[in-house]
Amino acid sequence: MRFRHLLASVAISFATLAASGAKAVEIEYWQYVFDTRVKAMNQLIAKFQEANPDIKVKQTTFPYADYQTKVAAAILAGQGPDVVQLFYGWTDNFIAGKMIRPLRAEAFPAADIERDFFPIVSAMKRGNDYYGLPTAVRSLALFYNKKAFKDAGLDPNNPPKTLDELVAAAEKTTKRDGSGNIVSAGITLDMAGQDHHWWREVLVRQFDGAPYTNDDTKVAYNDEAGLKALTFYTDLQKKHKVGQVGFMDEGQAAFRAGLAAMTIDGTFRLGSFNTIKGFEWGVTELPANAEGVRSNYASYFANAITTKAEGEKLAAAEKFLAYVSSPEAMKIWLEVVGELPARRTAALTPENIGHPVYGPFLKGLEYAHTTQFKDEAAQRQAAMDMVNRVLIQGEEPKASLAKAAEDEQAIIDRAKR
Amino acid sequence: MSVDAHREAASGGLWSRMSLGRKQVIWAWGFLAVPLLFYAVIRFWPTFQAFYLSATDWSLMRPAAFVGLENYKRLFADPLFWQVFRNTFMYLILGTPISLLISFVVAYYLDRVRFMHSFIRALYFLPFLTTAAAMAWVWRWFYQPVPIGVINDILSSFGIPQQPFLRSTSQALPAVLAPAVWAGLGFQIIIFLAGLRAIPVTYYEAARIDGLSEGAILRRITIPLLKPTLVFLVVFSSIGFLRIFDQVYNINTNDPGGPLNSTKPLVLMIYQTAFSSYEMGYAAAQTVVLFLILLVISLVQLRLMRDR
Numbered sequence: 079m080r081f082r083h084l085l086a087s088v089a090i091s092f093a094t095l096a097a098s099g100a101k102a103v104e105i106e107y108w109q110y111v112f113d114t115r116v117k118a119m120n121q122l123i124a125k126f127q128e129a130n131p132d133i134k135v136k137q138t139t140f141p142y143a144d145y146q147t148k149v150a151a152a153i154l155a156g157q158g159p160d161v162v163q164l165f166y167g168w169t170d171n172f173i174a175g176k177m178i179r180p181l182r183a184e185a186f187p188a189a190d191i192e193r194d195f196f197p198i199v200s201a202m203k204r205g206n207d208y209y210g211l212p213t214a215v216r217s218l219a220l221f222y223n224k225k226a227f228k229d230a231g232l233d234p235n236n237p238p239k240t241l242d243e244l245v246a247a248a249e250k251t252t253k254r255d256g257s258g259n260i261v262s263a264g265i266t267l268d269m270a271g272q273d274h275h276w277w278r279e280v281l282v283r284q285f286d287g288a289p290y291t292n293d294d295t296k297v298a299y300n301d302e303a304g305l306k307a308l309t310f311y312t313d314l315q316k317k318h319k320v321g322q323v324g325f326m327d328e329g330q331a332a333f334r335a336g337l338a339a340m341t342i343d344g345t346f347r348l349g350s351f352n353t354i355k356g357f358e359w360g361v362t363e364l365p366a367n368a369e370g371v372r373s374n375y376a377s378y379f380a381n382a383i384t385t386k387a388e389g390e391k392l393a394a395a396e397k398f399l400a401y402v403s404s405p406e407a408m409k410i411w412l413e414v415v416g417e418l419p420a421r422r423t424a425a426l427t428p429e430n431i432g433h434p435v436y437g438p439f440l441k442g443l444e445y446a447h448t449t450q451f452k453d454e455a456a457q458r459q460a461a462m463d464m465v466n467r468v469l470i471q472g473e474e475p476k477a478s479l480a481k482a483a484e485d486e487q488a489i490i491d492r493a494k495r
Numbered sequence: 496m497s498v499d500a501h502r503e504a505a506s507g508g509l510w511s512r513m514s515l516g517r518k519q520v521i522w523a524w525g526f527l528a529v530p531l532l533f534y535a536v537i538r539f540w541p542t543f544q545a546f547y548l549s550a551t552d553w554s555l556m557r558p559a560a561f562v563g564l565e566n567y568k569r570l571f572a573d574p575l576f577w578q579v580f581r582n583t584f585m586y587l588i589l590g591t592p593i594s595l596l597i598s599f600v601v602a603y604y605l606d607r608v609r610f611m612h613s614f615i616r617a618l619y620f621l622p623f624l625t626t627a628a629a630m631a632w633v634w635r636w637f638y639q640p641v642p643i644g645v646i647n648d649i650l651s652s653f654g655i656p657q658q659p660f661l662r663s664t665s666q667a668l669p670a671v672l673a674p675a676v677w678a679g680l681g682f683q684i685i686i687f688l689a690g691l692r693a694i695p696v697t698y699y700e701a702a703r704i705d706g707l708s709e710g711a712i713l714r715r716i717t718i719p720l721l722k723p724t725l726v727f728l729v730v731f732s733s734i735g736f737l738r739i740f741d742q743v744y745n746i747n748t749n750d751p752g753g754p755l756n757s758t759k760p761l762v763l764m765i766y767q768t769a770f771s772s773y774e775m776g777y778a779a780a781q782t783v784v785l786f787l788i789l790l791v792i793s794l795v796q797l798r799l800m801r802d803r
Contacts (some may be wrong), residue, residue: 085637150555152745153802171773259657261642270749324662327639455771466754470664475503480575 084158102134103394105387108159109137109379110145114349118414124408126401133394137389153177153384160387160395161402166201167451169209170493178382185396189335194421198376201448210382211403214417216345217376217442218280220244220364224271225357226251226262226339234360237362241284241310244365250319251339266321266329268339273311273329275375276364279447283306284367294450295490296491300483312468333359336425345439346378348416363438368495376446377471378420384432412436418443460486542786548779555581566780575756575764576781583737583761583788585668586675590736594676594683595728595766601680602687603717616688628679631745634674635661640745653704663749664757671758675742679735683728690724691717726800730793737789738762 084376098346107123109115117140120128135170136393138159138340141150144167164172183206191199191208202210224234230250238244248264255261267273278289287303290296299307313320313469326332334342336356343351366372382400387395402408408419412430418439419425425443430436453458464482467473538749543601549566570576576660622630637645639662648655660670683710702712718725740762744751751767752759763782769778 146773147555150773177556216586255641255651257651257654257656259641259651268749322640324659325640326643327635452774455767462750462753463755466750470659470662470754 080440102132103390105133105160105391105394107135107137107161109163112140114415118411121408157404160391162384163381167380167454178209179385191388196443198448202380210380212378212380213402214411215376215378215420216343217374217446218228219438222340223357223359234389238365253321260322263325263338265320266338267323269462269465270330272343274458279375280373283373284371296482296489298457301478304479308479344416359436360436363441373440374446376448419423451488456489457486545782549783551773551776566777578756579759579761579764585782586736588740589734594679597685598680606691619684622678622682627741628745631742635746664755667758671743671746690721693721723749730796
């Protein structure tokens, strides 16, 4: 499969080389290896080169595990890409390392960006400058197993709309053996997966709090709201016993295997869940609280122009970036990768909103938040440890919450230096 | 052209005037130069550079600034470091004696087995050939709660309550250690077997003629004569347990070293500091500490186990 991609891309580059002749400007584009993303980008490059015969784009990919290290090492050595894909949470690091440059306001006016894109794109803004633009964005939603709902006597076309309904549905769908061990969970509890985002940006807000203040540099969840949010989460295992951290190893594995009735996950999981054969599943918006307040967490990979691009390469890189953030590119990306368009007009078409799968994710984008992570892995670890202290060591949620807030503040402060 | 020919003759003359011994030395150094150069450039130079890096705040993205002993101060004040330090020594203190004891007992009895000896030996050696990552994943599933965890399925079929294993701060470290011990057994058994075979049979014959019991033969002859083998294995397996990484990382990839850092060894902390938080200077300081620990432990063991 991968070999065929390779062949295809080689063929494409030869074809364009022949067509464009020796005069073409060549720019390099880097992203990490993910089958459908590489395929989508190959299509975009082919279309872009057709429209711009004097520019040639070379795509290079790396495994995700060493992607960031390799990009940093290459750019600092004066090599590497002209246009680079980066997770929005790496932006501070990339700017500090002088690896990416601000987008020129003449080519990418801030007012246009703010009018056309979803507000979460502001995570790429520092001062008055934007440092990159996404093609696609991801948000969270509640996946549910329609078969499990039917078996438990619930309406498979009426998934939970509020947190109370969520707990009730989870209680009905949980199956236990004679000794009370869960053999099929009502809802997956997986802080290492997407639950830490659910807790941080959704639950804390739904209990009238805010996870952070001051542009996400001050931890603010160590209060009554944070405590309620943490207690709600840990009670799913401790009090309601409808899920268990570590059940089936990972939440998504439990859901895939049909051993969990509900799971919270992102658009990026669609590819994997689409191959489920054993049962039918549905997607719905993340449940609201009793007052109807909803929230969501959105994230994205953006494309940015590196400091390496100068002169005619810079001009070519700007053209390429403009193309990969165009409505046309977003449409292709949605079809090939399954990720949601980052522009409102491209995303909020009647067809997309009515779509049974994309619809709930798109609705989530309207009220989604993005966390400005300083060190995502470490901050996720702080949230995981917070839950583990309560569930494994039996610590009081209040004490565990305070410790998590302190740990995470230290991580943020250290990264700011 | 004539100049070239002249020079060749001269160098040939120099070579032919050398003594055989000197020629051998030159050849030897010629061959030795390749691995020496390799070691100097690939191993020793980066090692020394790590000492320098440990005194900077290099973070991959930002240029390095000299900070003196700041990284070490932060390290020794970090409660995580002390927990990781304890974990690392738990792996050593539990792992080395347990694995040596089991492998010695197996080797001691396997040495006497004639029936399918090579086959059984191969069976014991098999886990050593398996990739640590693959093995860790299999064990990770063994340890799962019901309905998919084999061990818990067996426990609950006997009415014993299921155990959290990897989801417990007290059981996780032994649970991670078990596959590591199991994987290393094959190698240690082979080395012990070779050591046992190297003991001259005449000693045993003499002892039996003198009427020594089997226990006395084991204590007075076998174990003392196995000492060189034992020293090698103790040092080798200690270093192995002190730098345990792949088993720990792969058995819990969602929360490496967890839960709550209860299984995190020093090497994993270094890896996360360097390649997840990109604090290269701080990671280098941790590496220097690990280097010193390994050095001290190896020296102490060699001293303790040296023949008196």
